[in-house]
Amino acid sequence: MIGKLTGVVDSVASDAAIIDVNGVGYIVHASSKTLGRLGSRGTAASLLIDTHVREDAISLYGFAETVERDWFRALLNIQGVGAKVALSILSVMAPDELARAIAAQDKAAVARANGVGPKLAQRVVSEMKDKAGGIGLGAALVGGDVAVAAAVETADGPLNDAVSALVNLGYRRTEAYSAVAKVMQKQGANVGLNELIVHGLKELAQ
Template sequence: MIAKLTGSVDSSGADWVVLDVNGVGYLLTCSGRTLARLERGGRAALVVETFVRDDRIVLYGFADAGERDWFRMLTAIQGVGARSALAILSVLDADQLSHAIAAQDKTALSRADGVGPKLAARIINELKDKVGTIAAGAAAPAGAAAKGAPPAAAAGGGAMADAVSALVNLGYGRSEAYGAAVAALRTAGDDAAVGDLIRIALKELSQ
């Protein structure tokens, strides 16, 4: 199985690139974000996921292992094929995708071609337990995970939820509001009042 390829960019299209590795051209299907980082004639190192079909071998290329891991998680969900997974990774980077799932933001996921509200809801339902605390975990105090303590965002309870709701009512996207509220909780601490979280989050969003 091919896990990584390093070579020069020979040519590319809307969703593919040909990587010349010592004179051998490998065709890789990629997300829009990965393709945007490549330049014809330039050197590139792509992490590869190999799919073996009945009649052919398909290579998918990724800018880093993180994007590859998201691709694996997404394609493990019923109804999410490789094309849909790459469409999602084309419109949302790793952090944005984590926030969208944690915030149950179906609208953000539905921005991807071929992903409707029902599929977006299924993705969130399948992945929320796996990634629901990724963004919040950054707010946890040092050593908390080792002691089995809950993430700080969870400790924030109603204040966190109320802050996110207030930001959404102000016109911010749900995942964007969630990310800002997590950052605010990290700054203000677990006992912060709703007003303080909103104020700090708004400052974060304005930067």
């Protein structure tokens, strides 16, 4: 099994690149974000590889960072998400953006990916929150502060009410969730609903 390729870029297409390793060209499928980080022909390149072996094909999927590869593997555990769809999701959302969308249960953000309808997007945000762990996802919203993330997770009622209020005012769910989480980080998890909304609006206005 191939776990990493280091060579030079031979060519880059819309969904894959050919990496030349000592004269052998490997076709590596990747997200548009990873492909965008590759240089022009002849540029040195090193990608982490997830190798998929089937009876009729061996497919290589490349990642510039370990975290992207880990999210790719986790997405494949969701029913209806194959490698192509997983890369499509990672093409429109960096790993930290995906973590925020899942923590906020923002299915609309996930549905921006090609091949992802509303039902699949809902399944992704619901099942991935359970798989990834709520505390870890919450920490992604509050600068990695696990203690604050734990407080955020136990404040589901007022947090969700404040997020819903901000969404009704026209803000996207992910950015609303992030703003409210930051207010709790600054003022504590016991802050009232009105304060969450008011200070959440201030966070969004910055």
